Amino acid sequence: MKKLVCLLLVMLALALPSLAAARGVEPTVGGQGGRIIRVTTLAKDGPGSLAAAIAEKGPRIVVFEVGGVIDLGRSVLTITEPNLTIAGQTAPSPGITIIRGGIDVQGHDVILSHLRVMTGADGQPHFSGWEADAFSTVGAHHVLVDHCTFMWALDENMSASGPRFGGKDLAEWRANTSHDILFRENLAAEGLAFASHPKGEHSKGSLIHDNATGITFYRNLFAHNEERSPLLKGGAQALMINNLIYDPGKRAVHYNLMDLEWTGHPFVTGQLTAIGNVMRGGNSTAPGLPFLTIGGAGDLAYYGRDNRAVDRFGKPLPQTGRYGETAARILPSDAPLASTAGFAILPSGELETSLLRSVGARPWDRAADDIRVLFFVAEGRGEIIDDEHEVGTGYPRLAPSRAPFDPAKWDLVTMTPRNGIYPGQKAEAQESLSARDRAMRK
Numbered sequence: 001m002k003k004l005v006c007l008l009l010v011m012l013a014l015a016l017p018s019l020a021a022a023r024g025v026e027p028t029v030g031g032q033g034g035r036i037i038r039v040t041t042l043a044k045d046g047p048g049s050l051a052a053a054i055a056e057k058g059p060r061i062v063v064f065e066v067g068g069v070i071d072l073g074r075s076v077l078t079i080t081e082p083n084l085t086i087a088g089q090t091a092p093s094p095g096i097t098i099i100r101g102g103i104d105v106q107g108h109d110v111i112l113s114h115l116r117v118m119t120g121a122d123g124q125p126h127f128s129g130w131e132a133d134a135f136s137t138v139g140a141h142h143v144l145v146d147h148c149t150f151m152w153a154l155d156e157n158m159s160a161s162g163p164r165f166g167g168k169d170l171a172e173w174r175a176n177t178s179h180d181i182l183f184r185e186n187l188a189a190e191g192l193a194f195a196s197h198p199k200g201e202h203s204k205g206s207l208i209h210d211n212a213t214g215i216t217f218y219r220n221l222f223a224h225n226e227e228r229s230p231l232l233k234g235g236a237q238a239l240m241i242n243n244l245i246y247d248p249g250k251r252a253v254h255y256n257l258m259d260l261e262w263t264g265h266p267f268v269t270g271q272l273t274a275i276g277n278v279m280r281g282g283n284s285t286a287p288g289l290p291f292l293t294i295g296g297a298g299d300l301a302y303y304g305r306d307n308r309a310v311d312r313f314g315k316p317l318p319q320t321g322r323y324g325e326t327a328a329r330i331l332p333s334d335a336p337l338a339s340t341a342g343f344a345i346l347p348s349g350e351l352e353t354s355l356l357r358s359v360g361a362r363p364w365d366r367a368a369d370d371i372r373v374l375f376f377v378a379e380g381r382g383e384i385i386d387d388e389h390e391v392g393t394g395y396p397r398l399a400p401s402r403a404p405f406d407p408a409k410w411d412l413v414t415m416t417p418r419n420g421i422y423p424g425q426k427a428e429a430q431e432s433l434s435a436r437d438r439a440m441r442k
Contacts, residue, residue: 025182025339025341025342025343026144026182027142027143027144027180027181027182027214028108028109028110028111028142028143028144028180029109029111030061030083030084030085030109030110030111030144031059031060031061031062031083031084031085031109031111032059032061032085032412032413033059034058034059034060034061034083034085035058035059035060035061036060036061036063036405036407036412037053037056037060037061037062037063038063038064038065038405039053039062039063039064039065039066040065040066041066042066042068042069042070042071042400043070044070044071044072044073044075044101049070050062050070050077050086050096051077053086054077054078054079054081054084054086055081056081057081058081058083059083059084060083060084060085061085061087061412061415062084062085062086062087063087063090063091063405064087064088064090064091064092064096064405065092065402065403065404065405066091066092066400066401066402067091067092067093067094067095067096067398067400067401067402067403067423067424068094068096068097068398068399068400068401069097069098069099069395069396069397069398069400070096070097070098070099071099071100071101072098072099072100072101072102073100073101074100074101074122074124074130074132075100075101076101076102076103076104076132077098077101077102077103077104078103078104078106079103079104079105079106079107079110080106080107081107082107082108082109082110083109083110084107084109084110084111085110085111085113085415086110086111086112086113086115087113087114087415088112088113088114088115088116088148088361088362089113089114089147089362089415089416089422089423090405090410090415090423091114091423092401092402092403092423092424093365093401093423093424094365094367094398094401094424095114095115095116095361095362095365095367095423095424096114096115096116097115097116097117097118097367097396097398098115098116098117098118099118099119099120099395099396100119100120100122100395101117101119101132102117102119102132102133102134102135102136102153103115103117103134103135103136104133104135104136104137104138105135105136105137105138105140105143106137106138106139106140107140108140108141108142108143109142109143110140110142110143110144111143111144111146112135112143112144112145112146112148113144113145113146113147113148113415114146114147114148114361114362115148115149115361116148116149116151116361116367116370117134117135117148117149117150117151118134118149118151118152118369118388118395118396119132119133119134119151119152119153119154119192120152120192120388120394120395121152121154121192121195121196121386121387121388124195124196125196126194126195126196126200127196127197127198127200128196128198129196129198130154130195130196130197131154131155131196131197131198131202132153132154132155133153133154133155133156133157133158133159134150134151134152134153134156134157134158134188135148135150135157135158135159136155136156136158136159136160136161136207137159137160137161137162137178137181138161138162138178139161139162139163139166139176139177139178140160140162140178140181141178141179141180141181142180142181143178143180143181143182144181144182144184145158145181145182145183145184145186146182146184146185146186147184147185147186147359147360147361147362147363148186148187148360148361149186149187149189149360149361149367149369149370150186150187150188150189151187151188151189151190151369151373152190152191152192152388153191153192153204154192154195154196154197154202155197155202155204156191156204156205156206156207156228157188157189157191157204157205157206157222157225158183158186158188158205158206159206159207159208159209159230160178160181160206160207160208160209160212160215161177161178161207161209161212162176162177162178162209162212163176163177164177164209164210164211164233164234164261165210165211165265170211170235170268173210173211173235174211174212174213174235177209177210177211177212178209178212178215179212179213179214179215180213180214181212181214181215181216182216182218183206183215183216183217183218183220184216184218184219184220185218185219185220185358185359185360186220186221186359186360187220187221187223187359187360187361187370187373187374188205188206188220188221188222188223188225188229189221189222189223189224189225189373190203190223190224190225190373190384190385190388190391191203191204191205191224191225191226191384192385192386192387192388193226193249193384193385193386194386195386195387201226202226203224203225203226203227203249203384203385204225204226204227204228204231205222205225205227205228205229205230205231205245205248206222206228206229206230206231207228207230207231207233208230208231208232208233208236208238209233209236210233210234210235210236210257210261210262211233211234211235211236211268212233212236212237212238213236213237214237214338215236215237215238215239216238216239216240216241216338217230217238217239217240217241217243218239218241218242218243218343219241219242219243219355219358219359220243220244220359221243221244221246221355221356221359221360221374221377222243222244222245222246222248223246223247223373223376223377223382224246224247224282224284224373224382224383224384224385225248225249225384226248226249226250226251226284226384227248227249227250227251227254228251228254229245229248229251229252229253230253231251231253231254231255231256232253232254232255232256232270232272232300233255233256233257233258233261233270234256234257234258234261234262234267234268234270234296234298235257235267235268235269235270235298236255236270236271237270237271237272237337237338238271238272238273238338239272239273239274239336239338239340240253240272240273240274240275240277241274241275241276241277241340241343241345242275242276242277242345242346242348242351242355243277243278244277244278244280244351244352244355244377245277245278245279245280246280246282246377247280247281247282247283247284247285247377247382247383247384248279248281248282248284248285248289249284249285249286249384250286250289251289251293251323252279252289252290252291252292252293252309253272253274253279253291253292253293254292254293254294254295254323255270255272255292255293255294255295255296255298255300255328255330256294256295256296257270257296257297257298257299257328258296258297259296259297262297262298267297267298267299268298269298269299269300269301269331270298270299270300270301271300271301271302271337271338272292272300272301272302272303272337273302273303273304273333273336273337273338273340274291274292274302274303274304274305274307275303275304275305275306275307275336275340275345276305276306276307276345276346276347276348276351277291277307277308277348277351278307278308278309278348278351278352279291279307279308279309279310279317280308280310280312280352281310281311281312281317282312282380282381282382282383283312283381283382283383284383284384285311285312287311288317288318289309289317289321290309290317290318290319290320290321291304291307291309291317291318291319291320292304292319292320292321292330293320293321293322293323294320294321294322294323294328294329294330295322295323295324295326295328296324296326296328297326297327297328298328299328299329299330299331300328300329300330300331301331301333301337302330302331302332302333302337303332303333303334303335303336303337304319304332306347306348307319307348308348308349312380352377352378356374356377356378359374360374362422362424364422364424364425364426365422365423365424365425365426366426366430367396368392368396368432369391369392369396371430371431371432372391372392372432375431375432403423
């Protein structure tokens, strides 16, 4: 019996898509070849903490000998030192969940994988100024964000940001803001709408800031965000392949070069290549919402292929639209504006089933809120929320766990277990079941 269970687990590991194969073009190797730093405490800082490991210098691979919740107490972890890999997949079950905070990357050559970040309003009053992103790059470059879960942000759930005009010309603007960022297999869900952000409503998926380039979204799930799934600002260049946008509010994908922000600077045409994506309306989606809308004053060069947009009942929605009566134009391109080499691309009609199996942190060892969101997407349920308590009891309460990390049992290049079995791997379907549900399935 024991051998059978082990065999089933190995088969499950091999069946999980995109964990070790079809990885696309990775922009960095992170801390590969560097020293191993073990996280041994769930404290937000101090010896053995994730914060201490992040602050170390030189190439390093951060692994976890503890699982549970890291409470940042309304602060942000800032990564400035380069050549870093944070491998959340090494943590014992239930993995690593960061609450009441977020992560900003300000350095380069960084890999983050299999972390959960649940920012939350934490009871702060409306307009009070608590406005953290769950994750953002800030003038960073060559970053891979892989199989993470970002929820309940007060600003964006996951973004690529930085200075708008850092330098004397366009080449310097682009070099000095975020560039060469790959978001792969992430869940970005339930950005909080009317919470503590000083601007009021701010349920946002992803922002690609002005002049950011080489930004790629591959096989991500955006769910229950009012806007920005993603928003490209002026002059930004992005590639979107096989993403699912479920239950956007007033805008899904959109572009906006704002004249008020570009005063005194020549406009730069943005670029977007979108292939095999799906936008599916839900309970919060505005009627007639297009897949892509344009606002502002600048133009967007656009190549789109095999993108589906439907309402909550499967009725087709427009591919493009606009907000604001300005001169901004969507300029169709006959060929992709970014290279798609190295990416396995599914037909849009096959995307949803594939993505729901693999997206987010630790798909072999799901957290309760991840399961809830994924099942709601599959069932056509859920909506945009204002506070984390609207969908349960708030922040997760997880018992801490411990297990030593043995580097001999891991491939330190791919950061995958040599026997194919991840910590906490489940052989059965992962569902949120009540006591009655469990009794009926026996």
